[in-house]
Amino acid sequence: MHIHDCMKSHVFFIPSTASISEAAAVFVKRHVGLLPVIDDQGKPIGVLRLADLLSLELPDFVNLIADVEFVHDFGAVETTRPEPELLARPVTSLMKPVMTVEEDSGLLRAYALMLQHDLMDMPVVNAKGELVGIVSRVDIGTAVLSIWPTERKSP
Amino acid sequence: MILAAILASIIFLVSLVLIFTEKINRTIVGIAGAALMVGLGKLLGFYSESQAVAAVDFNTLGLLLGMMILVALLEPTGFFQYLAVWAGRVSKGHPVRLLVLLGTVTTVVSMFLDNVTTVILIAPVTILICEILGISPAPFLLAEALLSDTGGVATLVGDPPNVLIGSAAGLSFIDFLIYALPIVLVTWLTALFLLRYLFRRELAIKPRNMKAVMKLNPAEVFEDRKTARRVLIVLGGAILLFFVSHFLHISPAFVALSAAGVALVWIRPDVKKMLEHIEWSVLIFFAGLFVMVGGLEAAGVFEALVRLLEHANAIPPVLFGVIIIWVVAGLSAIVDNIPITIAMIPVIQGLGAAGMDIGPLWWALAFGAGFGGNGTIVGSTANIVVATLSEKTRTPITSKLWNKRGLPVMLATCAVATILYILVFPLFPR
Secondary structure (H helix, E strand, O other): OOOHHHEEEEOOEOOOEHHHHHHHHHHHOOOOEEEEEEOOOOOOEEEEEHHHHHHHOOOOOHHHHOOHHHHOHHHHHOOOOOOOHOOOEEEEOOOEEOOOOEOOEEHHHHHHHHHHHOOOOOEEEEOOOOOOEEEEEEHHHHHHHHHOOOOOOOO | OOOHHHHHHHHHHHHHHHHOOOOOOOOHHHHHHHHHHHHHHHHOOOOOHHHHHHHHOOHHHHHHHHHHHHHHHHHHOOOHHHHHHHHHOOOOOOHHHHHHHHHHHHHHHHHHHHHHHHHHHHHHHHHHHHHHOOOOOOOHHHHHHHHHHHHHHOOOOHHHHHHHHHHHOOOOHHHHHHOHHHHHHHHHHHHHHHHHHHOHHHOOOOOOOOHHHHOOOHHHHOOHHHHEEEEEEEEEEEHHHHHHHHOOOOOOOHHHHHHHHHHHHHHHHOOOHHOOOOHHHHHHHHHHHHHHHHHHHHHHHHHHHHHHHHHHOOOOOHHHHHHHHHHHHHHHHOOHHHHHHHHHHHHHHHHHOOOOHHHHHHHHHHHHHHHHHHHHHHOHHOOOOOOOEEEEEEEEOOOOHHHHEEEEEHHHHHHHHHHHHHHHHHHOOO
8 A cells, every 4th residue: 555545635735926814715715734835836845834824823922931821811912913914925934844755655654754753744746746645644544554454253 | 470471461361352252152261261371370380270279269159159059949949930920910911010010020039149040030921921911022121131230239149240349359248238239229220210211102002901911820830839938048048147247257158058058958959950050151160260360460460450550549539430330331231241350350459459449449340340231232141131032022122222222221320320439439448
């Protein structure tokens, strides 16, 4: 079994020319956690995570104070929205380097890569480097379990 | 002997330049410079190992180490964060009240404990309070650094230059309360009102959500009350002993190290973890500088310098003190005030040996070194800490902002200190 057999081939993505607010609209519409950013040749050049967008709104103190449990009300933070100028910036200013897997890769190799790089989803590319799908840890994990040997019934 | 003096001076000056330009870490410069000085001294026969050891002021090092241990024990308890959250609640979210309260808390704590640690622990909570209020933290961070630096001048243990001066001049804890505290109090209030004025526009913005601050519970950040109570009791005892140490003929270092000993026995912390909180680099840097300055003295540099300054007696003593305030303040604004203080001490001692009345000059040195640091971001470690922290926020403190808000505070505090210095000059002990 290869990645090709367990990936989702209907993949949502955003072009590198999109703005951050355009990307946000795609996240809302598609209800996903990660979008590959592709160039005009259809090759992924980066990824944008939901968390990257949320970091624009998260207050600074969250990174400075180890445990925010004692802060029972985030007050003004809850109603502070990012500046429109910030949201007009291109997605390329916020995206992270992409880590892809080839569609003919084995399942365990892909899973190990995700584990070591702390990824939940990974874009899948063909031999030409074009985006052909996306695969999650759950996709790979359940595919692996499905081919486990079944328990032999004792006679 | 001329050769020894010249070579020793070169070692010291090159070390100072390296420290000032931050080309090499100051602790490395301290060790290497000290080794070079002893090597040169042995080669030319003016300085020996035993003289080098004798040159280290263990009273300063012991006092610093003792206080560092108390801070290291108090740091993980959440006491500092507790105070900041408490200040936030008491202010009820009013910006001006918050500025005064946070500034006061930071100052009072740093009069007795290391102000760098105080600022490191209080600044993140300050950013938190400002963010949930919906206001910029920059004025509050700047005020904490400036006010704690200013307030630290008031006590013997408030900042390292005072520890050095107190040790060299034999000034007691009470001397500082009599001769420094009143002047610092007026200077501190000047700084506070000036900050209130300079940030009048930022402080006039009404916070969007004042209720959120009231939901912060100080008790929840105070993680280890038991340990904190023990450290504070020991610290209180140490402060009482500082008051009477002069009459009991015990050194402040003995008081501080005894307090550290009592606290350690009482709390019995994980020693390895506790020692990680001690700023060894500072202690080693001090020791290195002491050895270097001892070499200068042995080589006869200060004798020559004082002979050069013989005409200084012609300058009125008040004017001489004022010159020291401003020269030391100017230098402290652009570089670390510790090497400046350590280098100035033998000069003043030399002037004393030459017959000048140096009693008042010690206070000029303390005021210059203390207030001068307010001038720039690199003027004091507390300034660097708040500026670095603010870079992680959406409203970073830039050099430009500091020039507009911090520099006026330095100039005003030095001016006020100068006026008061001139007024009380006749009262200073000789």
